[in-house]
Amino acid sequence: MIESKDRILTTHVGSLPRPDDLIDLLMAQDRGDTYDTERLALRVRESVAEIVARQVETGIDSVSDGEMGKISYVNYLKHRLDGFGEPEPLGWSPRDLLDHPGFVESQRRKSNLPRLDPPACRGPLKTKNRKPLEADLANLRAAVDRAGAREAFVPAASPGVVVLFMRNRFYPSEDAYVAALAEVLQEEYEAIHAAGFVVQIDCPDLAMSRHLLYADLSLAEFRRIVARNVEAINHATRNIPPTALRMHLCWGNYAGPHTHDVPIKDVADLVFKARPRAVLFEAANPRHAHEWEDLKAARIPDDKILVPGVIDTNTNHVEHPQLVAQRLCAFADIVGRERVMAGTDCGFGTFAKLPPVYPTIAWEKLRSLVEGAKMASRRLWGR
Secondary structure (H helix, E strand, C coil): CCCCCCCCEECCCCCCCCCHHHHHHHHHHHHCCCCCHHHHHHHHHHHHHHHHHHHHHHCCCEECCCCCCCCECCHHHHHCEEEEEEECCCCCCCHHHHCCHHHHHHHHHHCCCCCCCCEEEEEEEEECCCHHHHHHHHHHHHHHHHHCCCEEEEEEECHHHHHHHCCECCCCCHHHHHHHHHHHHHHHHHHHHHCCCEEEEEEHHHCHHHHCCCCCCCHHHHHHHHHHHHHHHHHHCCCCCHHHEEEEECCCCCCCCCCCCCCHHHCHHHHCCCCCCEEEECCCCCCCCCCHHHHHCCCCCCCCEEEEECCCCCCCCCCCHHHHHHHHHHHHHHHCHHHEEEECCCCCCCECCCCCCCHHHHHHHHHHHHHHHHHHHHHHHCC
């Protein structure tokens, strides 16, 4: 993993705006409709090449494939693993949105996202098809080599986030379900590492699930869930060096009040026990932008790199580079300039059909991230 040795390096969380025709193909695949498989493979390959080249041109140091071949950061697993069967409604709603039903209805009327209930786990989990992952890795390798990217990472779902979205209807307990997921996902994590890419474990379960599936638990009970899920991550990645791992902490990439989000200070000690060297987390949106002050008092291990989100992925306002620099310098004051990278709060294409930020504006935001990192570097290195 590249690190900020002489300047603040830049990255993002993973997903980027997808072309409209690719979205249509991904939606058809996810619904099980008839679609042109060769056309989908071609458009994914072309889109990955384009998106990697654009990241490099923009100045992003650690790039991804933009999740061009996935409809979302978790639903993709149903095409790769056996054990998932008939869809089932999630059975929960964000606690903050329940407080404002009129707002939810207004958003639903404006949204063109179809209802896609994820499949439930209805049998033993095992790898079904390695070809989608192999195609992802081959597409990214070709694109990275062509564009000359310094580094590339591949996002992969954590065991805990699968529990959040794909309900357990087979294993005797949730703990057993998490353990089974850790075993089967280990293969994907290790394949990503073997291909020469940094593995990013996507972990909304360590924060977002507090006001979703576990809204009725006490904080102490939720912390037990977090500790269990971190242990699962550590088990599944035990054969990968921490320096080849990063993880993303998230409270949900949706434009809502977020008034029931668990504070980062209530889970930070557990999150920092995870093996990944770099931790990406929300630090730009109005609900979490203040938490750099809380992290000043946290015990952050000396081997951890902080990758705060300095760009909000839910607003079409473009952050000024000076604000980006201010945010980065605040974290550099906590852990030192070499242990900070510039990131985004979340992805720009978390779900293929519903980008919260207009695509051209998303790229404008990434340009501001790069300029802000340059400004922070001048302040921190004096050149």
